[in-house]
Amino acid sequence: MQTPEATSLTSALFLRMAQVCAEVGGWLPFDRFMALALYEPGLGYYANDRPKLGRMPQAKGVGGAVVEGSDFVTAPELSPLFGQALVHQVADALHATGTREVWEFGAGTGALALQILQHTNEHHQAPDGDLIQKYTIVDLSGNLRERQQHTLREFGDRVQWVDRLPAQLQGVVLGNEVLDAMPVKLLTRRGGEWFERGVALPDGATAWVWQDRPTGLRPPVDVPGNHDYTTEIHPQAEAFLRTLADHMVRGAAFFIDYGFPEAEFFHPQRDTGTLACHHLHRMDADPLVRVGEKDITAHINFTGAALAAQDAGLDVLGYTTQARFLFNCGVGPLLDALPHDSAGVARRAMASKLVNEHEMGELFKVLALAPAGQAEGWVPLGFTAGDRTHTL
Numbered sequence: 001m002q003t004p005e006a007t008s009l010t011s012a013l014f015l016r017m018a019q020v021c022a023e024v025g026g027w028l029p030f031d032r033f034m035a036l037a038l039y040e041p042g043l044g045y046y047a048n049d050r051p052k053l054g055r056m057p058q059a060k061g062v063g064g065a066v067v068e069g070s071d072f073v074t075a076p077e078l079s080p081l082f083g084q085a086l087v088h089q090v091a092d093a094l095h096a097t098g099t100r101e102v103w104e105f106g107a108g109t110g111a112l113a114l115q116i117l118q119h120t121n122e123h124h125q126a127p128d129g130d131l132i133q134k135y136t137i138v139d140l141s142g143n144l145r146e147r148q149q150h151t152l153r154e155f156g157d158r159v160q161w162v163d164r165l166p167a168q169l170q171g172v173v174l175g176n177e178v179l180d181a182m183p184v185k186l187l188t189r190r191g192g193e194w195f196e197r198g199v200a201l202p203d204g205a206t207a208w209v210w211q212d213r214p215t216g217l218r219p220p221v222d223v224p225g226n227h228d229y230t231t232e233i234h235p236q237a238e239a240f241l242r243t244l245a246d247h248m249v250r251g252a253a254f255f256i257d258y259g260f261p262e263a264e265f266f267h268p269q270r271d272t273g274t275l276a277c278h279h280l281h282r283m284d285a286d287p288l289v290r291v292g293e294k295d296i297t298a299h300i301n302f303t304g305a306a307l308a309a310q311d312a313g314l315d316v317l318g319y320t321t322q323a324r325f326l327f328n329c330g331v332g333p334l335l336d337a338l339p340h341d342s343a344g345v346a347r348r349a350m351a352s353k354l355v356n357e358h359e360m361g362e363l364f365k366v367l368a369l370a371p372a373g374q375a376e377g378w379v380p381l382g383f384t385a386g387d388r389t390h391t392l
């Protein structure tokens, strides 16, 4: 059931989006619609106060009232072993690139930052103090920034938040499930013709409808066949990687997300694309309803991401599955070390989802990048076995 607050937020967002749609002539390309639905200040999904991330759809408060609702769970929310394994990759990259800073994009509740900052010193020190001198977070969501500040309060000034990148960025860059949250364009082929899919509001209507317009845009590879086909392209995620490349002077970047190389992404049988919405841990494919209350996301075309990064001056250091990456980073011994009591069994069950092939292990991938020519001869820890860069 919708609370009155949710209803009024949704209507305020609807009015705002309707106004923008009218201003641009009555048609919003889907990426603009998605940007407003997710990030419109104060109203969009990532800008409003809904909890969004968490393990359970609901939690009961005093007297049994539902006090919290979340929509999806990410790797660091699922198990702290994610960050505890990633710490070894971060330390390896800090040593290899001679940097002492971590930059995290889209830090959610701050769970991954907490795991990394709490566990670095257990295994990795620098002669002059903390290996990570500064941990900087960039997040579009003011609401999540508040949660991050609360989660990370024990680290004081070592953690900072910024809204824009410095002219010269140095350090290890992390982004878990951030590229998939960036707005995508929708392309649809009907009767052999390509259209860009957008949305419109018919006169007096209170619900969005799909509307397609002829376009010169195409997927980056030919999609064999003449059958009807809908897919996504990722200009914003690719622009983000180009901007990162322009600013990054030293270090390495690791992006973890669900997705495929382009041959799989634009497979002729994937004819309805990968766009998905998440609400109260249920997935659906209709972003035009409950706008502002649902996460909207699309899988990553990792070939496109790697090419955009390369064109802008980054080298691809590795590409592999999350399972391979985490095993290379030592998640196996961490799983073995969990206690055998009932709490340990429950924690192992959660952590196993990170690497199980039918859960996150195979679908999620890790892409590692570094400024061109700087990392020659270094194979980052997470890619020492099972690298799949050749599949991109």
Ligand SMILES: C[S@@+](CC[C@H](N)C(=O)[O-])C[C@H]1O[C@@H](n2cnc3c(N)ncnc32)[C@H](O)[C@@H]1O
Binding pocket: 046, 053, 074, 075, 076, 077, 105, 106, 107, 108, 109, 111, 112, 138, 139, 140, 141, 144, 175, 176, 177, 178, 181, 182, 240
């Ligand atoms: C799906 S959540 C993932 C959160 C967290 N990384 C985790 O794994 O739990 C996506 C996050 O990316 C942020 N985000 C989206 N686009 C961004 C951008 N261009 N720059 C920085 N953060 C962004 C959102 O505000 C949100 O915190």
